[in-house]
Amino acid sequence: MHQLRLFFIALQFFTRVPVPRWVGFEPAWLQQCARYFPLVGAVVGGCSALVLWGAMQLFPATVAVGLAMAASVWLTGGFHEDGLADSCDALGGAVSREKALAIMKDSRIGSYGALGLILVLGLKAAVLLGLADTDPALAALAIVWAHVASRAAPVWLLHALPYAGDADHAKAKPLATQISGPGLAIALGLVVLATAAGAWLTPENMPLMLGAVVVAAGLTFYMQSMLERRLHGYTGDTLGATQQVVELGALLAFLALAPLFPVD
Numbered sequence: 001m002h003q004l005r006l007f008f009i010a011l012q013f014f015t016r017v018p019v020p021r022w023v024g025f026e027p028a029w030l031q032q033c034a035r036y037f038p039l040v041g042a043v044v045g046g047c048s049a050l051v052l053w054g055a056m057q058l059f060p061a062t063v064a065v066g067l068a069m070a071a072s073v074w075l076t077g078g079f080h081e082d083g084l085a086d087s088c089d090a091l092g093g094a095v096s097r098e099k100a101l102a103i104m105k106d107s108r109i110g111s112y113g114a115l116g117l118i119l120v121l122g123l124k125a126a127v128l129l130g131l132a133d134t135d136p137a138l139a140a141l142a143i144v145w146a147h148v149a150s151r152a153a154p155v156w157l158l159h160a161l162p163y164a165g166d167a168d169h170a171k172a173k174p175l176a177t178q179i180s181g182p183g184l185a186i187a188l189g190l191v192v193l194a195t196a197a198g199a200w201l202t203p204e205n206m207p208l209m210l211g212a213v214v215v216a217a218g219l220t221f222y223m224q225s226m227l228e229r230r231l232h233g234y235t236g237d238t239l240g241a242t243q244q245v246v247e248l249g250a251l252l253a254f255l256a257l258a259p260l261f262p263v264d
Contacts (some may be wrong), residue, residue, distance in 0.1 A: 006033040010040050015075050017043065034158055035183040037151040038190040045147025048072040049140035052132065061132040065125055068143065081117060083240020085109050088116030090237070097231055101165055104237045120244055127251045134258060138205060141198055142254040145209060146216075148194040150247035153220040154239035155179060155187040160224050164233030207261045212253040219249045 008019040010033035051071040055064035073081065090100040092112030103110075109117075131139035158179040179187075195213065199206040223242045227234050234242075 007036040007039055009033040010036040011043065014040050014079055015044060016077060017075070031179070032183065034155050034179045035186040036190075037155050038148045038187050038194070041147035041149075041151035042144060042190075042194065044072050044075050045144035047075055048147070049143045052128070052143065053136060053140055056132065056136050061129055061136075065128045065132055068128065069121070069125060072147070080240035080243045081121070083237040084120060084244040085113035085117050086237040087241035089113040091226075091230055092116070097164075100231060101235070104165075104235055120248055124248055124251060127248070127255050130255050131251070131258070137202070138208075138254065138258065141202060141205060142208075142212075142251055145194055145198055145212065146247045146250035146254075149191050149212070149216045149250055150243045152187045152191045153216065153223070153242045153246040154234075155184055156220055157224055157227070157234045157239060157242060159184045161228060162233040163235070164227070164231040164238075165235045204261070208254050208257045211257045212250045215249045215253040216246050219246045 005023050008023040009030060011017050012019045012023070013030065013033070014037070048068045048071050052064050052068035055067045059067070086104045086106075086109075089106075089110040089112045090103040092115075095103070128139055128143070131142055159181070162178065191213075195209050198209050220242065223238070223245060227238055231238070
């Protein structure tokens with residue numbers, strides 16, 4: 001029952017989905033629930049994939065992709081996109097660690113943040129359009145898997161890096177700590193389960209999924225190295241940026257590898 005409660009806490013924190021009243025809340029649960037971030041990704045990605053599939057029955061692929069992306073942004077309140085914009089503003093220029101952290105606290109969006117959002121969302125739309133035109137089922141699978149895997153990346157950073165900002169004034173103070181090894185193992189295990197489920201549903205797509213695993217892992221390690229060098233740790237905004245970068249990378253991997261492993 002406690003594990004189910006932790007999942008609902010994660011779902012409540014990262015989405016607009018209402019949760020049962022009996023769930024309750026304790027600040028410590030917000031840290032513990034990090035293990036279920038990939039499961040929240042499955043919910044968000046599943047809703048986005050369903051919108052894409054349904055919309056393609058009525059509209060051109062361009063419209064369906066736009067609706068699918070709008071559904072995921074609405075469902076999460078643009079939580080990760082906001083982190084991406086703030087991180088781009090802070091890390092786009094050659095500024096000191098202290099200046100970068102101060103920029104991330106500013107609610108206004110700058111030129112780097114605007115450009116980052118435009119490029120990432122635009123690329124995401126272009127990639128999903130390419131997948132949807134080729135194989136709508138593959139596009140739906142890629143959306144779900146990318147959402148699951150990309151939400152394991154911030155969990156890895158929570159484990160691998162210290163918090164870089166002022167923990168006493170963090171927006172989500174309970175998250176400003178490191179996650180335990182067992183918690184990380186659960187999050188990574190959920191990615192393995194998602195990969196196995198995708199291979200079971202469509203075995204011919206297994207090479208694509210393995211390629212996406214490699215890309216997602218590589219981008220996660222890149223973000224870890226870059227944040228360690230620039231900030232000596234992570235912030236809430238950089239966790240959101242990492243999710244967006246890894247999601248886009250996973251989708252790109254699916255699109256790039258699809259022609260190499262055509263479905264008969």
